Amino acid sequence: MELLSILLQAADLSLGTLGAAIGVGLAALAAGFGIGKIGSSAMEGIARQPEAAGDIRMNMIISAALIEGASLFAIVVCGFIL
Template sequence: MELLSILLQATGSGLDVFGAALGVGIAVLAAGWGIGKIGTSAMEGIARQPEAAGDIRMNMIISAALIEGVALFAVVVCGFILIK
């Protein structure tokens, strides 16, 4: 509760813009790293079991879409902070 009141007081001092920009950067970097990790693991799995390529590819696409959706949500929320 104390942290929330401190954060609410800091919104007028320019820290909100810094926090939003930092949040966007972290969200984009984490999403890129996560999708890259999924792609790497999927390619390794397909190399080990070529007969399961269709299932692995489908799971890879679904996981990448979920990560991208979460990253887009984070960018939109941080964008709302920037708009004020």
């Protein structure tokens, strides 16, 4: 902890700034992972039931948009802290 304090003082940063920067990175990574998981599950579902492709695709797009919106909100909040 002492080393972290020294490094933050040398860089003229605070723990809040460091936390916000880590939060932005985690939000972006989590959104990418979540949307990738949705896409892979949707392709697997379409491969198993091709007749339901339209419904699966629509639900995939809605879910991806909700994840993207939540991650964008997190990034904006962390950006205000920075």
